[in-house]
Amino acid sequence: MSFFDTLGGIISGGAELLGKEVDRHKARTERIRDKHYKAGSGDVNRNSSNAGTVKHRGTKEEFRSDHTGMERRPGSYSIEKRVPLSRACNIAPREPGVYILYLDGQVMKCGVATYSQGLQWRFTQYYNLNYDDKARDGDYWSVSPSNRDDVKVSWQACPKRVCDELEYKLFRKYGKGPWAKRAPSSLATDEWELLI
Numbered sequence: 001m002s003f004f005d006t007l008g009g010i011i012s013g014g015a016e017l018l019g020k021e022v023d024r025h026k027a028r029t030e031r032i033r034d035k036h037y038k039a040g041s042g043d044v045n046r047n048s049s050n051a052g053t054v055k056h057r058g059t060k061e062e063f064r065s066d067h068t069g070m071e072r073r074p075g076s077y078s079i080e081k082r083v084p085l086s087r088a089c090n091i092a093p094r095e096p097g098v099y100i101l102y103l104d105g106q107v108m109k110c111g112v113a114t115y116s117q118g119l120q121w122r123f124t125q126y127y128n129l130n131y132d133d134k135a136r137d138g139d140y141w142s143v144s145p146s147n148r149d150d151v152k153v154s155w156q157a158c159p160k161r162v163c164d165e166l167e168y169k170l171f172r173k174y175g176k177g178p179w180a181k182r183a184p185s186s187l188a189t190d191e192w193e194l195l196i
Helices: 003-036 060-065 085-091 118-127 158-173
Strands: 079-084 097-103 108-115 151-157
Touching: 003 158, 079 085, 079 118, 085 151, 097 118, 097 158, 108 118, 118 151
Parallel strands: none
Antiparallel strands: 079 151, 097 108, 097 151
8 A cells, every 4th residue: 555545545534534524514403493483584583582583683674664763862871892702792781772782992893783682682692693694693793702802892882763763873983893794774854862
């Protein structure tokens, strides 16, 4: 047996092991996804009292017509600055709002949380590395296992109706940030004060 035959055997054995590991990872990911998601219908609420209910983010038209919470002033909603992401998962309100993700003091992303479980749900998604389909497949393009304990967040809870307005103001004040995949294009209304 030649050196190259031996080397070829080692390489093919390693490829076989790698293939088995990939298959094992795929099966695990599918089990997790099946447990937490209904095919094609979005996120499932993990709150035990609402287990199995599908979250609906809503449309811009629905938000603009929703006047819930508009009687309150901006300062009466929860506002926090530079809280560790792990802590935010426990103390953030279950209300809609806008947020900023920081890493090493730099603004990495400005975003909006409009699901019924609001900011707390969004921060939990980030911390659990469940923030989008790529992350669910192990492709961590922002928050990752190596940085999630260093990520800090600021947030401002608000009525759904003004989430887009405050998100636009965040982008104007702080910029897009390297983790942002999109940016709001225009300001539809100017009725709420940005406090973060």
